[in-house]
Amino acid sequence: MPCTRYTHTNREVQALQPVQLCKYKLILILHMAASKPATAAAAGPHKLEMGAFQPCVWGDFFVTYNPPLSQSSEMTMQERVEQLKVQVRALLEDNKNRSVADVVTLVEMLERLGIGNHFRGEIGTALRHVLNEEPEFPASSDDLHIAALRFRLLRQHGLWVSADIFDKFKDETGNFSTSLCSDPVSLLSLYNAAHLATPSEDALSDAIVFSRYHLEAMRNKLRPPMAEQVSCALDIPLPRTVRRLETMHYIKEYEQDESNNGPLLELSRLDFELVRSLHLKELRDLSLWWRDLYDNVKLSYARDRLVENYFWTCSVFHEEEYSRARLMFAKTFGLLSLMDDTYDVHATLEDCYKLNEAIQSFSHRLNITSVRPNGPTKSMPRASRST
Template sequence: MAPSKAATSPPATGSQQETGDTAVAASSSAAAFEPCVWNDFFVTYTPPRSEEWMRERADDLKEGIRQMVEAAAGEAMSAAGTLTLVDTLERLGIDHHFSQEIDMALARVHSEELEHGGSSNIHIVSLRFRLLRQHGLWVSADAFDRFKDETGGFSASLAADPRGLLSLYNAAHLAAPCEEALDEAIAFSREHLEAMKGELGSPLAEQVSRALEIPLPRFPKRLETMRYIAEYEEEDEAHKGSMILELARLDFNLVRSLHLKELKDLSLWWRHTYNTMKLSYARDRLVENYFWTCGVFHEAKYSRARMMFAKAVGLLSTMDDTYDVHATLEDCCKLNEAIQRWDESAVAVLPEYLHVFYITLLASFREFEDCLEEKEKYRMSYATKVIKSVSEYFLEEAKWSREKYAPSFKEHLQVSVMSSVFPTMAVVLLLGAGDDVATEEAFEWAVRVPDVVSAGAEITRYLNDIAAYKAGKNKGDAASSVECYAREHGVAGEDAVAAIAGLAERAWRRINGARMGAARAVLPAAQLVVNLARTMEVMYLGGRDAYTSGADLKDLVAALFLEPVPV
């Protein structure tokens, strides 16, 4: 969430002038963020009406498909057929309707060896490896040894199977730490996929191109569904009239209708909140924030969680910008003091320009609590704990910036990983979730910053700092991880960027390993944290910072929320 430090300094704003001399030191490094590219579009946008028949038809289709998945769980379908069915349901975004049946089907596949035909098919072996690992089930990388030749390398004959190569490439990106054999699988498949890109037909060409940018296990599910609905029909004529495809289209439109309603409600809330706070230095990014939120959880059952998460992220973003680009060190200390006290009376310690923000922050969290059932209200203590914690880390970074302190790489990481806000969001995303995900055990797990969370935070920090380096450093900015690494190791900036990208890759492997080692009771929460990490790959794709520069995300937002899916 921390901004790329590329913007130029603006003239003093009204809020800066109100604070007098206290804002002078900070104004030289304040970032002039681009205005919101959406304005009030989603406040006034009227989506096509969702017909009741769509919901009724979807319910009918679910029953027919459930019978198919139950057959897969009950050995009435081959392992290869089961894996293909599960993969299709997941990529079409309708797997959550059949989660129990899918778990049973994959448990069966996990307990059995692939039949001979499947065991010699690189696509099926890779599919089994990927799906089981994504569901927290361990599969040995030895599964790929059968596709190697006498020299120990992958057989050259695989180069003639682009679909198999793509499956291998995606599967290998679920490597855990110390699985160097899968490095070879990635390098081998990438080399051949790159070489054949111009020769592939549709939709395989699009799928390869997409995976080479962001491998499938790291690509947000909702975005994959948006693309795959059209590709699934194109893959096979038989799919055109299938009830799976029909349900996917209906479900996508029904969920999109809910998303647009939430987006309108959130836009109205944010417009009032942003205009009332009058902190013009802060990023105005509600739409990008909600796009991000849908990457974490898009299903209808998470509506309450999405609303809480998006509001919390908007307020955290404002807090981040206050510490990072506007407030003096004295103001930062006062803001942290007020947040630690978490009481309206603490507003008295703040400079006047932060009064409304602070009152709004506390009021919003009271509203969150009001939305929780009595048995769920314990969750608020975890949420406020991580807000207070991230404020301390924001303050530490502000001290580095204002005092021109150059930390070691290790010291920088200890603070900046936490100030990335990822560990805070890993708790806040549970706030409005159902009891099947947001258990007290899950909150205790998340607040301890387990490896899935700390690795996701490292990915966020590394990708953000690479984007900041590519955009250019501003006077007054604190040193980034790229700069700390370059100084400590005596290397050029581009070499440091490559090294930091390598550390991000290692962090993904820690996520993969930790997910397979997670207790079953916290696995649903861990999967949401993985989804949060996936969104970072899109937000920072190619070294951009699409949250800070909303125009970079405009086409994706339009495609996800506005382009029709025919039914």
């Protein structure tokens, strides 16, 4: 039986605004699908569950988690962290007779070790000095590695620098010099830096093609740790990697560097362990909250992917000071996933309308309108809101 409630004349449809027209088409399609006889629908609403999702691979691992570090151990580690931060801060503030290469190398090291968040002010000041090339910093080096590293760090911190700085490394034909083809360090720096290009910077797109071609040609001839760095970058460029995973790998790599800085390495190790302990505690609290919601409210039809949601939040902001934000985002994404599965594989069309009306009546103060084309729906009667 056709649904006359959503029947409009051509003139009325043409008068709709673009957003209203999209909503109208969506509702019309849903009602057309609902009005067609379907053999699957005759079996009952429960047949809409088109297959169970795979169970959570983590089980109760995080629910039963016991912190490996005692409270006293964490306090001792935190005290040592504060002492090391004083030493590293003094190292950052000592700008006398320091070249641009020294500054950008130190900043790069701090950020890849995962401790740059402790020195945001000092790093910002140092990079602004590098950008302006103030008197205490000698002129930029002609080394492509340093030029590309400077370019990437400045852009990552929101400081604009033109891609024209790479013109000096090109020949008369406008192509990158062939002398760079045997320099993996410079090629890797150029490759990572070029991924911070804006859509209109074709020169940086050419830099990606050039550097990637030569890195792939030499990747099997390189020795550790350069071989691993090139392989990882060709898979996922450094500006696009998950910072927490990059820190975990780089700490191991930096440990094997004979010229490593002792305080930096110790600070990165301690900070990594403290933040990891915090992440595990957050996962335990989230898992307890989710298990109570998932089991007690009978949500077995929905995906149990809270740990994956939490991992996403850690990839955005893993630092200690963003603990509350991580918890909020993980819970929000968990609830959104639940709503998505409810609409997609569990509820009938009529159930979806009832749920939508319940949400509208609950959030009317937020001025959220219904998806129906003829305006907001009326609030549900009080007696039916408990359904």
